[in-house]
Amino acid sequence: MLKVPEHQVAGHLAIDGKLGPLVDDSGRFYKPLQGDGRGNKELAFYESFSSDTRVPEHIRKYFPVCYGSQLLEASNGSGLLHHLVLQDIVSSHSNPSIMDVKIGSRTWYPEASDNYIQKCLEKDRRTTTVSLGFRIAGLQLYEGKESGYWRPGRREIQSFTVYNVRSILRRFVSSNSSIGNESSDCSFAPSIYGGSAGILEQLLELKAWFEDQTIYHFHSCSLLILFDKESVSKGSTPVPVIKLIDFAHVVEGKGVIDHNFLGGLCSLIKFVSEVLSDSKESLIKDCVESEKPGICTDNGNCQQS
Amino acid sequence: MLKVPEHQVAGHLAIDGKLGPLVDDSGRFYKPLQGDGRGNKELAFYESFSSDTRVPEHIRKYFPVCYGSQLLEASNGSGLLHHLVLQDIVSSHSNPSIMDVKIGSRTWYPEASDNYIQKCLEKDRRTTTVSLGFRIAGLQLYEGKESGYWRPGRREIQSFTVYNVRSILRRFVSSNSSIGNESSDCSFAPSIYGGSAGILEQLLELKAWFEDQTIYHFHSCSLLILFDKESVSKGSTPVPVIKLIDFAHVVEGKGVIDHNFLGGLCSLIKFVSEVLSDSKESLIKDCVESEKPGICTDNGNCQQS
Numbered sequence: 001m002l003k004v005p006e007h008q009v010a011g012h013l014a015i016d017g018k019l020g021p022l023v024d025d026s027g028r029f030y031k032p033l034q035g036d037g038r039g040n041k042e043l044a045f046y047e048s049f050s051s052d053t054r055v056p057e058h059i060r061k062y063f064p065v066c067y068g069s070q071l072l073e074a075s076n077g078s079g080l081l082h083h084l085v086l087q088d089i090v091s092s093h094s095n096p097s098i099m100d101v102k103i104g105s106r107t108w109y110p111e112a113s114d115n116y117i118q119k120c121l122e123k124d125r126r127t128t129t130v131s132l133g134f135r136i137a138g139l140q141l142y143e144g145k146e147s148g149y150w151r152p153g154r155r156e157i158q159s160f161t162v163y164n165v166r167s168i169l170r171r172f173v174s175s176n177s178s179i180g181n182e183s184s185d186c187s188f189a190p191s192i193y194g195g196s197a198g199i200l201e202q203l204l205e206l207k208a209w210f211e212d213q214t215i216y217h218f219h220s221c222s223l224l225i226l227f228d229k230e231s232v233s234k235g236s237t238p239v240p241v242i243k244l245i246d247f248a249h250v251v252e253g254k255g256v257i258d259h260n261f262l263g264g265l266c267s268l269i270k271f272v273s274e275v276l277s278d279s280k281e282s283l284i285k286d287c288v289e290s291e292k293p294g295i296c297t298d299n300g301n302c303q304q305s
Numbered sequence: 306m307l308k309v310p311e312h313q314v315a316g317h318l319a320i321d322g323k324l325g326p327l328v329d330d331s332g333r334f335y336k337p338l339q340g341d342g343r344g345n346k347e348l349a350f351y352e353s354f355s356s357d358t359r360v361p362e363h364i365r366k367y368f369p370v371c372y373g374s375q376l377l378e379a380s381n382g383s384g385l386l387h388h389l390v391l392q393d394i395v396s397s398h399s400n401p402s403i404m405d406v407k408i409g410s411r412t413w414y415p416e417a418s419d420n421y422i423q424k425c426l427e428k429d430r431r432t433t434t435v436s437l438g439f440r441i442a443g444l445q446l447y448e449g450k451e452s453g454y455w456r457p458g459r460r461e462i463q464s465f466t467v468y469n470v471r472s473i474l475r476r477f478v479s480s481n482s483s484i485g486n487e488s489s490d491c492s493f494a495p496s497i498y499g500g501s502a503g504i505l506e507q508l509l510e511l512k513a514w515f516e517d518q519t520i521y522h523f524h525s526c527s528l529l530i531l532f533d534k535e536s537v538s539k540g541s542t543p544v545p546v547i548k549l550i551d552f553a554h555v556v557e558g559k560g561v562i563d564h565n566f567l568g569g570l571c572s573l574i575k576f577v578s579e580v581l582s583d584s585k586e587s588l589i590k591d592c593v594e595s596e597k598p599g600i601c602t603d604n605g606n607c608q609q610s
Contacts, residue, residue, distance in 0.1 A: 105411070105565055110435050121426070130415050133564035162561065211571055256467065257575045259438035260410055263568025266516055270562045 002030065002072070007090045009151070010100040010138025010222070011246075014075030022075055022083075029064070029088040030072055032081050038248035043069055043084055045216075045247040052215065059209050062202070062244055064089055089243050095230040097172060100138030100222045100245075103264040105130055107220040109251050120220075127158055128165055133264030136160055137222055141171060142229045169275050172225075175233065188232050189279035192240050193272050199225060200276060202242045203269050210262040217258045219249040223268075307335065307377070312395045314456070315405040315443025315527070316551075319380030327380055327388075334369070334393040335377055337386050343553035348374055348389055350521075350552040357520065364514050367507070367549055369394055394548050400535040402477060405443030405527045405550075408569040410435055412525040414556050425525075432463055433470055437576075438569030441465055442527055446476060447534045474580050477530075480538065493537050494584035497545050498577050504530060505581060507547045508574050515567040522563045524554040528573075 002022040004014045014020030021031045033039025046066035049055060067085040074081040090096055107129060108120035127135040136157060141150040160168070167184070173192045174184035193199045227240035307327040309319045319325030326336045338344025351371035354360065372390040379386040395401055412434060413425035432440040441462060446455040465473070472489070478497045479489035498504045532545035 105568075110430065125415065132561055133568075162559070166560075211575070214575070254467070255471075256437055257572050259568035259572040262571055263410075263438075263564035266567055267562050267564040270516070270519070 001025065004075070005029065005088070005090070007093075007096055007098060007140065008138075009098050009140050017076050019074055019076040019078070019081075022072070023088050023091060027088045027091050028067065029086040029091075030070070030083040031086060032074055032083050033069065034248060039082070039084070041250070042246075042248045045250045046084070049216075049247075054213075054215055056209070058205065062206060062242055064243055064245065089224060089241065089245075090226065093226065093228045095142040095228055096140075096226045097142045097229050098138070098140050098224065098226040099136060099168075099172060100224055101134050101268060102129070102137040102220065102222045103134045103268070104219065104221075104260045105133040105264055106260055107249075109217065109219040109249060111251065123158075128160060128162055131162055132165060133267035136165060136168060139168065141168075166271060169271050170278075173275065173279075186275055186279035186282070188229070189276050190283070191232060191237050192227050193276045193279075195237075197239045199240050199242065200269065200272050202240075203265065203272065206242070207262065207265055207269060210258055210265060212257070214253040214255045214257055217251050217253050217256075218244065218247070218261045219251065220246065221250070221261070222246050223265075306330065309380070310334065310393070310395065312398075312401055312403060312445065313443075314403050314445050322381050324379055324381040324383070324386075327377070328393050328396060332393045332396050333372065334391045334396075335375070335388040336391060337379055337388050338374065339553060344387070344389070346555070347551075347553045350555045351389070354521075354552075359518075359520055361514070363510065367511060367547055369548055369550065394529060394546065394550075395531065398531065398533045400447040400533055401445075401531045402447045402534050403443070403445050403529065403531040404441060404473075404477060405529055406439050406573060407434070407442040407525065407527045408439045408573070409524065409526075409565045410438040410569055411565055412554075414522065414524040414554060416556060428463075433465060433467055436467055437470060438572035441470055441473060444473065446473075471576060474576050475583075478580065478584075491580060491584035491587070493534070494581050495588075496537060496542050497532050498581045498584075500542075502544045504545050504547065505574065505577050507545075508570065508577065511547070512567065512570055512574060515563055515570060517562070519558040519560045519562050522556050522558050522561075523549065523552070523566045524556065525551065526555070526566070527551050 002024055005021060005023045008021065012018055012020045014022055019032050021029060023029050031042075033043065049063065050066060065087040067087075069082050070085050071080045072083045073079070090098065106120065106124055108117045108124075112120075124130050129135045139150075139152055139157060142148075143150055170184040170186050170189075173186055173188040175187045176183075176185050191198070195201070222245050224243045224245050225240065228238050231238045307329055310326060310328045313326065317323055317325045319327055324337050326334060328334050336347075338348065354368065355371060370392040372392075374387050375390050376385045377388045378384065395403065411425065411429055413422045413429075417425075429435050434440045444455075444457055444462060447453075448455055475489040475491050475494075478491055478493040480492045481488075481490050496503070500506070527550050529548045529550050530545065533543050536543045
């Protein structure tokens with residue numbers, strides 16, 4: 001009944017006798033509790049978070065629902081192991097395009113050991129974490145029935161430059177996203193990044209909370225961003241999803257905002273805004289250049305009159 | 306004609322035969338060009354900044370005016386030396402209270418050498434830079450004609466904790482700010498932090514720019530925050546001043562926002578907001594508790610009816 005998740009883009013996979021998360025058919029995601037206390041820290045975070053009345057209702061939707069923990073046969077055959085039982089965010093999507101974006105210009109926290117800090121710092125400098133305030137930690141782009149998914153390997157992802165990240169944020173919402181295609185059309189940007197339920201509005205809602213909340217500092221957390229390209233192509237407008245995941249390194253805020261997460265979030269917001277405004281500009285250009293006069297509406301659609 | 310600045314709160318002082326900045330009587334501040342290229346980098350920044358048409362006019366007021374460079378007798382008697390000629394921000398104030406707040410949760414930049422990064426990181430961890438996203442780097446509080454100024458020494462400043470910083474942000478706008486006074490009254494908070502020309506509004510204006518500008522990354526820069534307590538006490542409402550200073554480590558933004566500066570700025574904004582709202586709350590309490598019925602006006606004054 002339990003199986004390996006089809007659309008896991010980061011972290012250890014439960015294949016080849018390795019330990020990794022599992023999913024069931026009822027929409028639950030089973031994450032083995034990580035060793036050296038990290039698993040218990042993540043469980044403790046979910047327990048604290050779910051009962052914390054200071055967290056506003058409209059913010060809870062950005063976190064997976066947690067159903068506690070459960071003893072299960074581990075995927076590596078090592079016997080019974082405690083698993084976090086979480087909402088499976090991806091299962092209800094048939095062909096999801098997914099980005100796992102680790103937020104913050106540092107992934108370490110002040111209380112950590114010198115060794116841990118140096119290890120994180122080295123990786124933060126090697127990736128775009130320091131320069132951008134975030135890095136892409138996992139990725140799959142659905143490119144259509146024939147080509148299937150683009151799933152870059154871990155090494156390729158870790159070598160992404162600022163230029164790559166900008167280009168991926170464009171390809172993520174393009175209809176012509178195949179590898180090697182230099183000029184992404186960004187045709188889904190208005191409906192996925194834009195609009196009142198789009199990625200940008202959701203990021204701005206999160207930002208407003210992070211400007212104020214001093215409860216938690218989310219070190220090394222990711223934003224999972226996903227949508228179903230197939231249904232956009234078919235003309236329906238699915239609501240793109242944003243969820244925060246990975247809470248093994250969350251610490252108490254102690255009355256200070258999470259300026260590290262907030263700074264990175266603002267940087268991501270700027271990138272997404274730019275893709276969106278570029279796509280609107282090119283749409284206006286298309287309207288002007290087309291023979292029929294057109295009006296570019298607020299949501300970026302080109303209304304032919 | 307040139308003399309040692311009376312109100313310099315950070316950096317090297319031009320006393321005891323040391324090299325430091327000088328001022329004249331016409332409101333100019335002469336900063337010796339620092340060695341190892343830093344001085345020239347700062348001069349280059351001022352030149353680039355002053356001619357950059359992408360910088361909006363309403364943002365320029367947050368930077369000192371630069372009048373180029375000039376050869377002057379150095380304060381340490383070593384002979385002629387190039388000095389940056391800047392607007393003297395402090396001279397027009399008779400009894401200024403001043404904070405030098407170094408913004409950002411890291412003071413190093415990605416392109417720096419490993420040695421430089423480790424040196425900065427060590428200091429960033431030792432001070433509140435990592436935890437708060439900013440640290441107080443210099444301070445003088447005017448406490449009145451009799452007590453004069455509170456000017457903590459460099460070591461004391463470098464040992465400030467989060468608790469100390471919060472308390473100093475309260476004492477900065479209190480009429481009873483003498484050392485050892487635990488319950489700062491924050492009576493100047495509404496007129497200095499609050500109001501349409503107050504510190505908070507100015508910080509928010511800067512924040513809006515930093516959410517958008519991708520021209521510069523301001524590493525190891527400070528916000529100089531100052532006002533004249535004497536004139537507040539006398540009933541006039543002076544406009545408090547905010548200026549960015551120290552640009553020896555500014556690098557090109559290359560299309561990315563300065564998420565490091567922005568995060569720290571948002572953290573400072575949160576602290577200032579809290580002092581302001583606390584002061585309004587205690588004012589409401591005072592109004593309620595006083596025998597005469599009172600109305601707490603928007604600007605935080607208690608109107609007795």
